[in-house]
Amino acid sequence: MPAEPPSGPLLEVRNLRTGFRTRRGLLQAVDGVAFAIARAETVAIVGESGSGKSVTAMSILRLFGRTDRAAIEGAILLHGRDGGIRDLVTLPEPELRDVRGREIAVIFQDPSASLNPVFPIGEQIAEAIRRHRPQEAAHAARAAVELLRDVGIADPERRVAAYPHQLSGGMRQRVMIAIALACQPRLLIADEPTTALDVTIQAQIMRLLADLKAARGMGLLFITHDLALVGEIADRVVVMYAGQVVETGATDAVLAAPRHPYTRALLECRPERHYRDGAEDERLLRPIAGQPPRPTEVAAGCRFAPRCPLAEAACRAGPVDLHLLHGDRQSRCRRWDAMA
Amino acid sequence: MTALIEVAGLAKHFPLPRRGFGPRGAVRAVDGVSFRVAPGEVLGLVGESGSGKSTVGRLALRLLDPTAGRVRFDGQDITTASLRALRPLRRSMQMVFQDPYASLNPRRSVGEAIGEVLRLHGIGTRSERRDRAGALLAKVGLSAADLGRMPREFSGGQRQRIAIARALAVEPRFLVADEPVSALDVSVQAGILALLRGLQAELSLAMLFISHDLSVVEVMADRVMVLYLGRVMEVGPTRTMFTAPRHPYTAGLLAAAPRLDRGAAPAVVLRDEIPSPADPPSGCVFRTRCPFALADCAATVPEPRTVGPDHQMACIRDDVTF
Ligand SMILES: Nc1ncnc2c1ncn2[C@@H]1O[C@H](COP(=O)(O)OP(=O)(O)OP(=O)(O)O)[C@@H](O)[C@H]1O
Ligand SMILES: Nc1ncnc2c1ncn2[C@@H]1O[C@H](COP(=O)(O)OP(=O)(O)OP(=O)(O)O)[C@@H](O)[C@H]1O
Ligand code: SF4
Ligand code: SF4
Ligand SMILES: [Mg+2]
Ligand SMILES: [Mg+2]
Numbered sequence: 001m002p003a004e005p006p007s008g009p010l011l012e013v014r015n016l017r018t019g020f021r022t023r024r025g026l027l028q029a030v031d032g033v034a035f036a037i038a039r040a041e042t043v044a045i046v047g048e049s050g051s052g053k054s055v056t057a058m059s060i061l062r063l064f065g066r067t068d069r070a071a072i073e074g075a076i077l078l079h080g081r082d083g084g085i086r087d088l089v090t091l092p093e094p095e096l097r098d099v100r101g102r103e104i105a106v107i108f109q110d111p112s113a114s115l116n117p118v119f120p121i122g123e124q125i126a127e128a129i130r131r132h133r134p135q136e137a138a139h140a141a142r143a144a145v146e147l148l149r150d151v152g153i154a155d156p157e158r159r160v161a162a163y164p165h166q167l168s169g170g171m172r173q174r175v176m177i178a179i180a181l182a183c184q185p186r187l188l189i190a191d192e193p194t195t196a197l198d199v200t201i202q203a204q205i206m207r208l209l210a211d212l213k214a215a216r217g218m219g220l221l222f223i224t225h226d227l228a229l230v231g232e233i234a235d236r237v238v239v240m241y242a243g244q245v246v247e248t249g250a251t252d253a254v255l256a257a258p259r260h261p262y263t264r265a266l267l268e269c270r271p272e273r274h275y276r277d278g279a280e281d282e283r284l285l286r287p288i289a290g291q292p293p294r295p296t297e298v299a300a301g302c303r304f305a306p307r308c309p310l311a312e313a314a315c316r317a318g319p320v321d322l323h324l325l326h327g328d329r330q331s332r333c334r335r336w337d338a339m340a
Numbered sequence: 341m342t343a344l345i346e347v348a349g350l351a352k353h354f355p356l357p358r359r360g361f362g363p364r365g366a367v368r369a370v371d372g373v374s375f376r377v378a379p380g381e382v383l384g385l386v387g388e389s390g391s392g393k394s395t396v397g398r399l400a401l402r403l404l405d406p407t408a409g410r411v412r413f414d415g416q417d418i419t420t421a422s423l424r425a426l427r428p429l430r431r432s433m434q435m436v437f438q439d440p441y442a443s444l445n446p447r448r449s450v451g452e453a454i455g456e457v458l459r460l461h462g463i464g465t466r467s468e469r470r471d472r473a474g475a476l477l478a479k480v481g482l483s484a485a486d487l488g489r490m491p492r493e494f495s496g497g498q499r500q501r502i503a504i505a506r507a508l509a510v511e512p513r514f515l516v517a518d519e520p521v522s523a524l525d526v527s528v529q530a531g532i533l534a535l536l537r538g539l540q541a542e543l544s545l546a547m548l549f550i551s552h553d554l555s556v557v558e559v560m561a562d563r564v565m566v567l568y569l570g571r572v573m574e575v576g577p578t579r580t581m582f583t584a585p586r587h588p589y590t591a592g593l594l595a596a597a598p599r600l601d602r603g604a605a606p607a608v609v610l611r612d613e614i615p616s617p618a619d620p621p622s623g624c625v626f627r628t629r630c631p632f633a634l635a636d637c638a639a640t641v642p643e644p645r646t647v648g649p650d651h652q653m654a655c656i657r658d659d660v661t662f
Binding site: 048168170199201206225226227229232255266267269271272283284286 | 388389495525526527528529530531533534537552553554555556558559578579582583592593595596597598599600609610611612613
């Protein structure tokens with residue numbers, strides 16, 4: 001395997017538009033999303049339910065079924081180890097299948113849905129190894145044990161024989177990670193991998209992902225609705241709202257001083273309590289008023305305007321573009337400088 | 341303060357299906373749990389999945405019969421009361437569940453759902469019930485105009501508001517809220533929590549607030565109780581529990597919660613997973629994951645002991661601090 005250059009682009013998503021042809025017309029779930037992931041970098045996508053995070057992730061590998069009637073436009077450029085560039089939007093299916101196996105792997109929130117209930121887990125990992133690394137087929141069973149060890153499963157020699165239902169949710173997610181790693185991906189996409197887990201197990205999986213990423217020099221696209229997790233793992237963050245990117249930049253900078261009212265609202269809606277001596281404690285409960293627009297009824301102007309405390313008439317007049325603030329910091333808010 | 345709810349030595353063991361000829365095992369879901377909730381007080385209940393939180397909530401309302409122990413409501417023992425004697429008390433004790441989709445009948449309008457609860461308790465005439473349902477909807481941030489609408493027409497957060505309105509319709513004095521915001525988006529959680537907290541204070545409700553989300557429990561609770569494998573590890577005032585926990589498990593839970601302002605490395609890192617409650621460790625049930633365990637921890641079950649004002653914990657060590 002050629003050595004990976006230590007830096008440079010890995011994946012570039014440009015003006016991604018993914019829609020679904022439904023009976024009631026085209027549902028534009030993702031509408032002009034752009035971001036890039038450098039080699040060995042972790043990028044997080046964060047946003048409310050329905051903002052288009054999963055559709056973005058699924059678009060990268062075209063994981064939709066025929067009945068989804070998905071239409072993907074734009075460009076998704078994968079930079080190869082050898083420097084070659086392929087556009088995953090137009091790549092023929094057989095070649096894309098190769099990418100799915102060898103370059104990019106995905107793990108989802110619900111590992112049960114992806115594991116086969118009738119095969120022992122070791123067999124499922126070995127199968128992934130045989131499929132993606134045929135040259136190692138002879139040692140697949142042993143490699144499966146090693147992968148289980150890598151993902152922190154104790155007593156892996158015995159555990160390879162276990163069936164998915166014999167494992168806890170956290171263990172099943174570890175097995176999914178092991179299967180994803182079997183192809184030695186250059187990019188791992190993790191779509192809310194810890195949402196169904198206890199905080200203690202979540203913390204373990206987060207540590208595991210960070211360690212594996214560092215050890216293998218993988219890129220990581222981490223999808224979550226929890227900004228605190230973003231802060232723990234990501235180098236850069238992409239905030240999505242109603243199918244669009246509304247803010248992006250270095251994680252620390254965005255969390256410390258958001259430049260889009262939606263990002264700030266997401267930070268502030270986390271419950272907080274400030275203890276006071278000799279007085280009533282301050283309990284901060286600040287929901288984001290209203291709801292995101294349905295994909296079928298987005299307004300012409302800023303999509304966040306109906307919920308935005310800074311909105312003014314001009315915000316509703318026409319589309320608001322992403323403003324480049326400095327470096328790679330961007331905000332889709334006309335009034336970003338009023339937020340300092 | 342006199343307690344509205346007083347629970348002593350509560351246990352619930354679910355029998356396991358018999359295997360072979362051996363003795364029949366049991367899941368020790370709850371084991372020796374005692375606590376009190378005063379009128380107008382919120383007791384938060386936290387612990388990992390399977391620690392017994394929901395079982396405690398259901399036992400406290402006697403939706404389940406305990407294997408051992410007692411629950412007193414307003415001085416009356418409800419563990420031995422007949423179902424008939426319980427009926428007038430039922431009205432005083434209500435529950436809100438995690439899943440706002442499952443807890444509302446999809447074929448009943450919102451007005452019917454609330455009216456039904458009132459009718460069951462023999463409250464008001466038909467038109468009085470309707471007025472009352474409208475007023476309740478207004479209280480939870482919806483409106484009387486929503487009475488005729490069906491549950492599917494509402495978002496998850498709105499459905500949870502309806503479930504809260506229904507629980508409060510009969511003017512309970514004690515409410516068990518079991519993960520009431522866990523199924524909701526973060527952006528709407530705060531609204532539901534503010535609503536619950538406001539109503540709780542206004543109506544002077546006693547509340548058992550169950551959640552696996554520590555930041556949610558921190559804002560809601562006056563006191564916090566930590567469960568592990570069906571046993572109470574620590575209980576104390578919210579501020580004490582979050583700023584100066586004494587039990588290693590509490591410290592581990594706090595360290596695991598993701599937070600934006602993470603500073604130094606966590607004091608306690610919890611490894612592995614909660615063992616099966618069908619076969620809990622001897623002595624201190626937490627010892628298999630405890631970084632501070634000593635040989636003695638396997639021998640005896642630590643008794644809860646008082647370590648500060650209103651603050652108890654069940655650990656034999658007092659030489660560790662976090
Ligand atoms: N196969 C599909 N057919 C039609 N609409 C879809 C399909 N998949 C997703 N959508 C719609 O696209 C929008 C974005 O969905 P997506 O799953 O990307 O949201 P998300 O940000 O991942 O939310 P969550 O946090 O709930 O996972 C939603 O309105 C959703 O209903
Ligand atoms: N009806 C039942 N029959 C058998 N076992 C049960 C029953 N109800 C609960 N249990 C078991 O009792 C233990 C405690 O369950 P409980 O639902 O109270 O936990 P919990 O703390 O509420 O967990 P979660 O966070 O997942 O809701 C678990 O091991 C569970 O499997
Ligand atoms: S453009 Fe206007 S409405 Fe949109 S986020 Fe900025 S201030 Fe709010
Ligand atoms: S009693 Fe022992 S095992 Fe249990 S929490 Fe204390 S030190 Fe840890
Ligand atoms: Mg999703
Ligand atoms: Mg529960």
